Amino acid sequence: MCGIAGLIHRGRTSDIGEEMTKMLQALKHRGPDSTGYALYGTSGGDGKYVLRFKVAEQEELRHGFKIRELIKERRQEVDHRLQELDAKIIEAVNATGYANKYVISYTGDLKKLVDYLEDIEGVELLSIGHGLELIKDLGDAKTVSDQYKLLGFRGTHALGHTRMATESDVDIRSAHPYWAYPFSDVSVVHNGQLTNYWNNRRDLERRGRRFMSNCDSELIAVYLADRMDAGDTLEDAMRRSIDELDGVFTYLVATSDSLGMAKDTMAAKPMVLYEGKDFIALASEEVAIRSIFPDEIDTFDPYEGEVRVWRN
Amino acid sequence: MAELKKANVQGMHGEQLLGRTQQRFFDVARDADAYVYPWAYEVDFNKRAEFDAKDMDTRAINLQIRKLMSEGNGTIVVHNPGAKHSLGVGILNRLKLYFEGSLGYFGCGLIDGPNVHIKGRVGWSCAENMLAGTVVIEKNAGSCFGAAIRGGDLVCKGDVGARTGIDQKGGTIIVGGRTGAFSGFMMQRGRMIVLGDAGANLGDSMYDGTIYVGGKIASLGVDAVEAEMTDLDVAWLTRKLKAYEIDPPKDPKKMTKIVAGKQLWNYDNLEPTEKKLVL
Numbered sequence: 001m002c003g004i005a006g007l008i009h010r011g012r013t014s015d016i017g018e019e020m021t022k023m024l025q026a027l028k029h030r031g032p033d034s035t036g037y038a039l040y041g042t043s044g045g046d047g048k049y050v051l052r053f054k055v056a057e058q059e060e061l062r063h064g065f066k067i068r069e070l071i072k073e074r075r076q077e078v079d080h081r082l083q084e085l086d087a088k089i090i091e092a093v094n095a096t097g098y099a100n101k102y103v104i105s106y107t108g109d110l111k112k113l114v115d116y117l118e119d120i121e122g123v124e125l126l127s128i129g130h131g132l133e134l135i136k137d138l139g140d141a142k143t144v145s146d147q148y149k150l151l152g153f154r155g156t157h158a159l160g161h162t163r164m165a166t167e168s169d170v171d172i173r174s175a176h177p178y179w180a181y182p183f184s185d186v187s188v189v190h191n192g193q194l195t196n197y198w199n200n201r202r203d204l205e206r207r208g209r210r211f212m213s214n215c216d217s218e219l220i221a222v223y224l225a226d227r228m229d230a231g232d233t234l235e236d237a238m239r240r241s242i243d244e245l246d247g248v249f250t251y252l253v254a255t256s257d258s259l260g261m262a263k264d265t266m267a268a269k270p271m272v273l274y275e276g277k278d279f280i281a282l283a284s285e286e287v288a289i290r291s292i293f294p295d296e297i298d299t300f301d302p303y304e305g306e307v308r309v310w311r312n
Numbered sequence: 313m314a315e316l317k318k319a320n321v322q323g324m325h326g327e328q329l330l331g332r333t334q335q336r337f338f339d340v341a342r343d344a345d346a347y348v349y350p351w352a353y354e355v356d357f358n359k360r361a362e363f364d365a366k367d368m369d370t371r372a373i374n375l376q377i378r379k380l381m382s383e384g385n386g387t388i389v390v391h392n393p394g395a396k397h398s399l400g401v402g403i404l405n406r407l408k409l410y411f412e413g414s415l416g417y418f419g420c421g422l423i424d425g426p427n428v429h430i431k432g433r434v435g436w437s438c439a440e441n442m443l444a445g446t447v448v449i450e451k452n453a454g455s456c457f458g459a460a461i462r463g464g465d466l467v468c469k470g471d472v473g474a475r476t477g478i479d480q481k482g483g484t485i486i487v488g489g490r491t492g493a494f495s496g497f498m499m500q501r502g503r504m505i506v507l508g509d510a511g512a513n514l515g516d517s518m519y520d521g522t523i524y525v526g527g528k529i530a531s532l533g534v535d536a537v538e539a540e541m542t543d544l545d546v547a548w549l550t551r552k553l554k555a556y557e558i559d560p561p562k563d564p565k566k567m568t569k570i571v572a573g574k575q576l577w578n579y580d581n582l583e584p585t586e587k588k589l590v591l
Contacts, residue, residue, distance in 0.1 A: 265512075267455060267474035267492055270436060286395035286435055287416050294394075296413060299433050300452040301473035304493040304511060 002164050002176075003027030004189040004271075005283040006252040007292075008157035008259040008310050012278065013042065017145065017153025023281070023288040024141035024160045030284060031164035034175035035144045036136030038127070038187035038254055040312075041155035045130050047105050048090065049184065052126040052134050053078070053117065056098040057171050070122065071098060077120045078102075085113055095148045099126075099172075101133065111182040124173065124212060129185035131155070131256050136175040156312040157259050159252050161189040168215045178218040180225030181210055185256040188224065190217035191284055192249030192269045200245070220251050238262045238307045252282060260309040267304035274299045280310050349424070352405035355386035362389035370396050381407060395435065400428060403445075417454075420447050423464075436473070439466045442483065448556065455492065458485040461502065467556050474511065477504045480521060488558055496523050496570070497533070505549065507561050515570050523570040524549060526561050537573040541565060 005023040007016065016039055024035055043050045055074040060067050075094075082089060082104060091103040106113060114125055127134030133153075137144045141162065145151060161176035168174040180186035194200075194216040201211060201219055209222050220241065227237035238253065238260050248268035253260045261282055263271060272286045274297055281289045286299055302308065361380045365373045373390065377400065380388050387408040393399055397416035400409055400423070407426035411419075414432030424443035429450075436454040439447045442461040448469075455473030458466040463483040474492030477485045482502040493511035496504055499518040509527035516533020523536075524545070532538075541564075549564040560567075 265493070267494075270454065272435070272454070285397075285416060286414060286433065287397070290395045290414070294392075296432060298451060299414070300471055301454050301492070303490075304474055 001030050002191045003030030003162040003284040003288070004176075004191045004250070004252055005160040005281075005288050006158065006189070006254070006259050006261065007279070007281045008254075008312050010278045010280075010310070010312055013154045013156055015152060016040075016155040016158040017150035019292050020158045020160045021141045021145040021150060022291040023283055024162050026288040026291040027162045027284060028140045031162035032140060033165045033170045034136060034138045034163045034172070035141045036161045036163070036176045036189070037134070037144070037150065038159040038177040038179075038189070039133045039135065039150070039153055039155050040129075040131040040157045040185070040254060040256065041133055041153060042131070043091075043103050043133070047107060049104050049106055049110075049128055049130060050133050051102040051104060051128050052099070053102075053123060054099045054126060054172055055123050057173070058096075058098065058138050059171060061098060068097075074120055074122050075100065078117055078123060081116050081120070082113075085116060087113065095135075096137070099135075099137070099148070110184060114182045125179075125181075126172075127179040127187065128182075129179075129256065132179070132185045132187055132254075134177055134179050134187060136161075136172055136177065138170065138172070138175075156257075157254055159187055159189045159254050159259075168213060173213050174215050176215075176217055178213075178215070178221040180221035181212070183225040183229065186221060186225045186228070186253070188217065188221035188251055188253045190220055190249055190251040192251070192264070193247050194219060194245055194249060195247040196245065216247075217251070220245065220249075220253070224253055234258055234260055235307060235309045238309070242305050242307065250284075258309055258311050260307065261302065262307045263302055263304060265305045267301075271302055272299050273302055273308075349404045352425075353381040353407075354384065355381055355405060355407055356384055357386035357406075357408055359383075359385045360387040360389070361385040362391065364391045365396070365399075366392040366394065370398050373399055374401065377403070377409070381405065393432075395433075397435070400426075406445075414451070423447075433470070434468075438468075439464075442466060444483075452489075457487075457491075458483070461485065463502075465552075465556070467558070469558065471508065476506075477502070477523075480504065484552060486552065486556060486558065490527065493530070494533070496521070496536070499523070499572075503548075505552065507558070515572070518572045519574075520572050524564075525568045525570065529568060529570075532570065535573045536570050539569045539571040541567065541569050545569060 087104045087106040093101040135148050177187045177189045197216040224237045250263045250269035250271045274281045389410040391412045393411045393413045395414040395416045398418045400420045402422045403426045404424045409428045411430045416435040418437045421440040426445045428447045433451040434453045437456040440459045442464045444463045446465045448467045452470035453468040453472040457472040457476045460479040461483045462481045465484045467486040469488040471489035476491045476495040478497045480499045480502045485504045487506045490508035491506045496515040499521040504523045507526040510525050510529045512530040513533035515536030546564045
């Protein structure tokens with residue numbers, strides 16, 4: 001059934017790593033297979049991008065032959081290709097052996113950089129952005145947070161997801177959130193099923209968009225980014241998605257400065273919203289919001305076909 | 313006639329006791345024992361207990377409520393329920409139960425008799441399959457509010473989500489604010505009052521029952537039609553709302569009444585709550 005959560009602070013930063021970890025841990029029962037974060041921090045900006053990429057799946061470490069040599073080779077190839085494209089590595093953090101965070105300065109074509117890096121066999125870009133850092137791995141929120149040292153991560157807004165795998169594999173590739181290739185800073189988490197996935201995917205692929213997984217949730221990220229690339233505002237793109245995406249869904253989307261939510265016309269998937277003056281929190285269940293607000297607060301369910309967008 | 317009078321005092325329409333088939337399925341002398349739970353607790357409303365549920369899980373909270381009932385406590389106050397799921401479920405005896413906060417999913421489901429007051433909000437499927445008693449929520453509620461209830465009064469003073477009273481088989485649902493799409497979907501009996509607006513497809517595929525709406529209706533579902541408000545409707549609405557200290561946003565006479573366009577007689581049998589009333 002999956003659990004999704006989002007939060008955004010207005011006009012300030014906070015320890016969004018800790019806040020989102022608490023929310024996702026409270027939603028653990030909705031999906032124990034994997035946990036993912038889209039955190040909007042302060043590492044990038046001023047021509048700097050933050051790259052999150054993996055060079056292997058967690059599973060390969062346990063069963064693959066010579067996987068450690070392969071990981072080393074793949075990372076060296078990433079470094080080499082960044083150098084070729086005049087991208088300067090400012091900071092490199094190896095979070096788990098197979099997952100990496102690079103802060104780079106780069107002024108060239110983003111799509112070219114992404115395509116060139118993903119051309120390396122076994123390398124997948126999880127995210128690229130001035131603020132966005134996408135972290136996802138197998139296990140519950142506490143496991144992933146400890147593994148990637150997310151407590152203390154300061155930022156303005158975040159999305160999170162706990163996944164119960166129903167239609168694709170239990171691996172990092174199928175875990176949420178999804179980043180909208182090749183657009184920086186756009187991420188999506190989703191609870192539900194899209195029934196016109198292949199029609200939309202084929203249409204987007206014909207127009208040059210690429211998909212890394214067979215998960216229907218990835219379509220929402222790519223669809224929204226495609227619409228925004230065509231000139232729609234985030235809110236316009238989301239409103240259009242209510243009509244054009246078929247199925248039952250509630251999704252959250254984040255960009256460099258905004259957080260949005262949309263619910264299908266059947267309102268078949270849950271979402272609870274707390275809207276304060278300086279802070280907005282959303283989750284599949286109120287218990288997640290309660291994990292960061294122990295005191296009594298007013299919450300409500302957004303309605304069918306509803307779209308909302310908040311800026312930080 | 314005594315039953316009719318008793319029903320009116322309880323806020324029910326007389327016609328609920330005048331179905332065509334109940335004589336065939338219900339016999340007072342034969343069925344009386346079937347409506348008493350041998351394991352229900354004898355409690356005293358004047359005996360009061362309270363506890364803090366902050367660090368307790370669902371199972372521990374429900375077991376604590378049961379323990380307090382077994383000790384004869386008729387008034388129980390639960391502090392810090394923390395929006396946990398499935399709290400206050402399966403209570404089959406009279407009891408005054410107060411939740412000083414919010415509940416998660418399936419709160420107060422499968423109850424038969426208690427009077428529950430919830431200070432905060434409730435998640436999806438509150439009071440699902442309730443047979444009798446009252447549940448009053450001070451703030452908002454999630455979707456599937458009162459799904460398949462068969463009796464009792466379920467009251468939310470704020471807004472509720474989609475599919476309110478889906479498969480409702482009896483009882484009364486009162487919504488102080490707005491309700492979402494597909495409310496009253498496949499409703500079979502009972503009454504629903506919505507003082508605010510109602511979402512799309514109200515009363516879709518309803519078999520029977522009545523929905524009163526104070527605000528705008530986005531659209532009616534299949535088989536749902538508008539009906540004429542009678543003096544009996546107005547009297548009942550006034551009495552029900554007064555009982556829960558809810559001020560209607562407008563004159564009950566001006567509310568819209570929605571009923572099923574088709575009548576299916578096989579839903580005429582008395583519901584358990586009504587049988588208890590007769591007993």
